[in-house]
Amino acid sequence: MRDVAIVGTGQTVHARRRTDVSQAGLVREAVDEALADAELTFDDIDSVVVASGPALFGAVNQPEKWLVDGLGGRMKPVVRITSGGGTGLAGALAAMNQVSSGFAERTLVVAYDKLSEGALQYQISTLYDPFWGREFAVGIMGFASAYWRARIETLGHTEEAAAMVGVKNHKNAFLNPYAHVRKEITVDDVLESRPLAWPIKLLDVPPISDGACAVVLASDDAAPKTTAKPAWIRGMSYYGEADNAPDRFMLQSVPLQLAAQRVYKKAGITNPRRQFDVAELQEPYTCFELSYYEGLGLCPTGEAADLIASGATEMDGDIPCNPSGGCMGANPIGATALIRLAEAALQVTDKAGGRQVPNARTALVQAGGGWANLRGVAVVSADRN
Amino acid sequence: MDTKAAAKKMEMRGKGLGSSVTENPVFPGRIELPYTLTTGRAAATFLAELANHKIVGSRCPRCDGIFVPAQDFCAACGTSLDEFVEVPASGKLSGYTETADGLIGLVRLDGATNDFPHKLLDTQLGELKLGARVEASWAAEAEGSILDIEGFALGGDEGGEVKPLEPGAEPVLEQKYEMRLDYAHSYGPYYGMLFDGLATSRRIQGTRCPSCERVLVPPREYCDVCYVRSGEWVDVADTGTIKAFSIIHLEFVGQTREPPYVYAEIVLDGSATRLIHTVAGIDVEDAKERLQIGTKVRAVWKGGDPIGSLEDIEYFEPVFED
Numbered sequence: 038m039r040d041v042a043i044v045g046t047g048q049t050v051h052a053r054r055r056t057d058v059s060q061a062g063l064v065r066e067a068v069d070e071a072l073a074d075a076e077l078t079f080d081d082i083d084s085v086v087v088a089s090g091p092a093l094f095g096a097v098n099q100p101e102k103w104l105v106d107g108l109g110g111r112m113k114p115v116v117r118i119t120s121g122g123g124t125g126l127a128g129a130l131a132a133m134n135q136v137s138s139g140f141a142e143r144t145l146v147v148a149y150d151k152l153s154e155g156a157l158q159y160q161i162s163t164l165y166d167p168f169w170g171r172e173f174a175v176g177i178m179g180f181a182s183a184y185w186r187a188r189i190e191t192l193g194h195t196e197e198a199a200a201m202v203g204v205k206n207h208k209n210a211f212l213n214p215y216a217h218v219r220k221e222i223t224v225d226d227v228l229e230s231r232p233l234a235w236p237i238k239l240l241d242v243p244p245i246s247d248g249a250c251a252v253v254l255a256s257d258d259a260a261p262k263t264t265a266k267p268a269w270i271r272g273m274s275y276y277g278e279a280d281n282a283p284d285r286f287m288l289q290s291v292p293l294q295l296a297a298q299r300v301y302k303k304a305g306i307t308n309p310r311r312q313f314d315v316a317e318l319q320e321p322y323t324c325f326e327l328s329y330y331e332g333l334g335l336c337p338t339g340e341a342a343d344l345i346a347s348g349a350t351e352m353d354g355d356i357p358c359n360p361s362g363g364c365m366g367a368n369p370i371g372a373t374a375l376i377r378l379a380e381a382a383l384q385v386t387d388k389a390g391g392r393q394v395p396n397a398r399t400a401l402v403q404a405g406g407g408w409a410n411l412r413g414v415a416v417v418s419a420d421r422n
Numbered sequence: 423m424d425t426k427a428a429a430k431k432m433e434m435r436g437k438g439l440g441s442s443v444t445e446n447p448v449f450p451g452r453i454e455l456p457y458t459l460t461t462g463r464a465a466a467t468f469l470a471e472l473a474n475h476k477i478v479g480s481r482c483p484r485c486d487g488i489f490v491p492a493q494d495f496c497a498a499c500g501t502s503l504d505e506f507v508e509v510p511a512s513g514k515l516s517g518y519t520e521t522a523d524g525l526i527g528l529v530r531l532d533g534a535t536n537d538f539p540h541k542l543l544d545t546q547l548g549e550l551k552l553g554a555r556v557e558a559s560w561a562a563e564a565e566g567s568i569l570d571i572e573g574f575a576l577g578g579d580e581g582g583e584v585k586p587l588e589p590g591a592e593p594v595l596e597q598k599y600e601m602r603l604d605y606a607h608s609y610g611p612y613y614g615m616l617f618d619g620l621a622t623s624r625r626i627q628g629t630r631c632p633s634c635e636r637v638l639v640p641p642r643e644y645c646d647v648c649y650v651r652s653g654e655w656v657d658v659a660d661t662g663t664i665k666a667f668s669i670i671h672l673e674f675v676g677q678t679r680e681p682p683y684v685y686a687e688i689v690l691d692g693s694a695t696r697l698i699h700t701v702a703g704i705d706v707e708d709a710k711e712r713l714q715i716g717t718k719v720r721a722v723w724k725g726g727d728p729i730g731s732l733e734d735i736e737y738f739e740p741v742f743e744d
């Protein structure tokens with residue numbers, strides 16, 4: 038299997054609602070940016086992977102068929118990958134495998150969702166079994182808030198600690214020109230904000246966004262010919278578990294731990310806190326970031342609240358998490374995980390502008406979807422394995 | 423597997439279904455979703471100009487194609503298109519078919535590169551032939567929809583030309599859309615047994631995995647962990663413990679309870695899986711403090727005839743041991 042690198046990235050101007058473009062136009066905006074970044078044209082692309090959330094989000098089934106023209110995908114292999122909130126990373130994994138296997142030299146992966154078109158929580162509730170549970174489902178929020186409440190009780194992931202995550206990510210979003218939410222908030226603001234699904238409150242929740250992200254992956258042969266600064270993917274993995282398996286452990290994500298184990302082994306990571314210079318984590322709610330600190334080994338189990346309080350995950354800490362602002366700046370669900378990967382690539386190639394972590398060489402990426410049952414991890418680095 | 427063995431396996435799989443497959447009760451599921459779709463620049467212009475009885479296409483500067491209706495991207499070369507043109511409202515038939523809703527034709531408007539599917543009006547299958555001239559017939563009132571062209575009728579002169587579009591109408595950037603999907607879900611033997619039990623005797627039943635011996639609710643054919651075919655049917659209590667809960671204040675489309683209410687994931691006594699329901703019979707503000715992981719709950723059944731669904735349980739109420 039060949040090594041694979043990210044040689045170009047692009048994002049749209051994310052917004053609560055983009056009325057100026059169709060779903061195809063949104064996707065194209067990110068693709069044009071990624072191709073310009075890689076100094077490539079459609080002719081240089083061998084295959085295309087489209088990643089987007091559930092088709093009900095955009096009311097168009099099999100949207101990749103509609104997008105072919107806008108993606109320069111005519112007469113090329115075009116497939117679509119979908120896997121809940123982790124869709125973007127699942128798409129990148131499919132694209133990476135096309136390149137590492139020798140099927141393609143350069144593959145374009147584009148991830149998007151145009152969430153402003155419909156009724157999000159209800160759409161998400163349709164992911165439940167129609168016979169059992171859909172009646173009482175509250176999108177992903179009911180589930181997420183319930184297990185956060187359980188982690189408050191068992192792991193000390195307090196409302197204050199989660200509020201600190203929100204404050205940090207909102208602050209970082211100011212540094213990111215792609216973020217559409219720029220709001221200065223305090224811990225008290227979060228704690229006093231309107232409860233949506235207590236303990237989740239309004240300011241624990243990311244925006245609902247229209248947005249797309251595109252990434253060009255290239256083989257170890259093609260990458261150095263394309264850019265002087267490839268971002269090498271040193272490991273990427275994606276695991277799942279059954280939603281309602283007997284005795285499912287809900288306080289830590291087992292698939293996340295499995296994905297991290299596998300990727301760390303491949304990339305030679307034995308001390309994540311020290312070996313990573315920066316992390317991009319997909320925190321659809323503030324409480325998730327705390328949980329991921331532990332699941333990814335950035336701190337021991339039960340110490341996430343201490344880690345955020347110590348300032349270690351701030352921009353000037355020893356392991357900055359979400360210098361982009363994470364989901365708090367923009368959250369086009371299908372694109373969000375690919376945005377995390379793109380942001381990591383920008384960091385390790387010194388292209389992250391105002392949100393650059395100085396001298397970052399190795400970055401951790403995490404993605405998640407489903408009922409916390411789908412989890413992905415990647416390591417992106419200026420150096421090859 | 424040889425053909426004979428495969429046939430035998432298929433026969434086994436269908437065993438018990440007999441000819442009554444369609445007579446089994448089905449679970450009606452409906453998904454009704456409201457949307458406001460964004461059309462994009464090209465479709466927005468195309469839809470808007472229909473009110474002026476103009477058919478708008480896009481010209482590709484790279485391959486010189488004329489695409490109708492107007493497109494944001496060239497179907498031939500992928501180029502981003504921003505030059506709109508007015509295409510003649512007549513052309514030739516390059517295909518046709520008869521459907522339950524009438525005749526549908528593929529129309530190649532004069533000067534266009536691609537075919538444009540639409541209804542064919544005031545004609546019959548026998549009168550049609552490939553290459554026949556057709557022209558647009560306009561609806562009496564424009565609504566910013568493709569049906570502002572009512573359809574195409576036989577006729578129309580040759581010689582019309584593609585012209586630059588003189589911008590006039592305000593683009594139709596958004597369109598309301600309602601999706602309504604009706605399903606008839608098969609219960610299958612597992613859900614069938616469960617819901618029959620609920621409907622006839624308020625029994626909740628699960629299946630026990632013969633390997634790990636855990637009881638799965640809802641019952642299912644295979645254990646998700648052991649991948650072993652599940653064995654015996656087991657009655658599960660209508661009491662259980664809270665595994666996790668939260669308090670819902672949010673309002674959303676499709677909600678079945680009025681907020682605020684307690685959302686709970688409950689493990690019924692005797693089972694090892696999570697059931698999603700609501701907890702009531704406690705003040706919602708008190709619930710924050712008084713409910714905990716492990717708090718005991720019991721089902722409060724709805725009065726009247728059960729319907730055979732989770733909705734037969736009105737809610738779960740906490741049972742405090744003090």
Ligand SMILES: [Zn+2]
Pocket residue numbers: 482483484485486487496497498499500501
């Ligand atoms: Zn063209």
Ligand SMILES: [Zn+2]
Pocket residue numbers: 631632633634635636645646647648649650
């Ligand atoms: Zn089992």
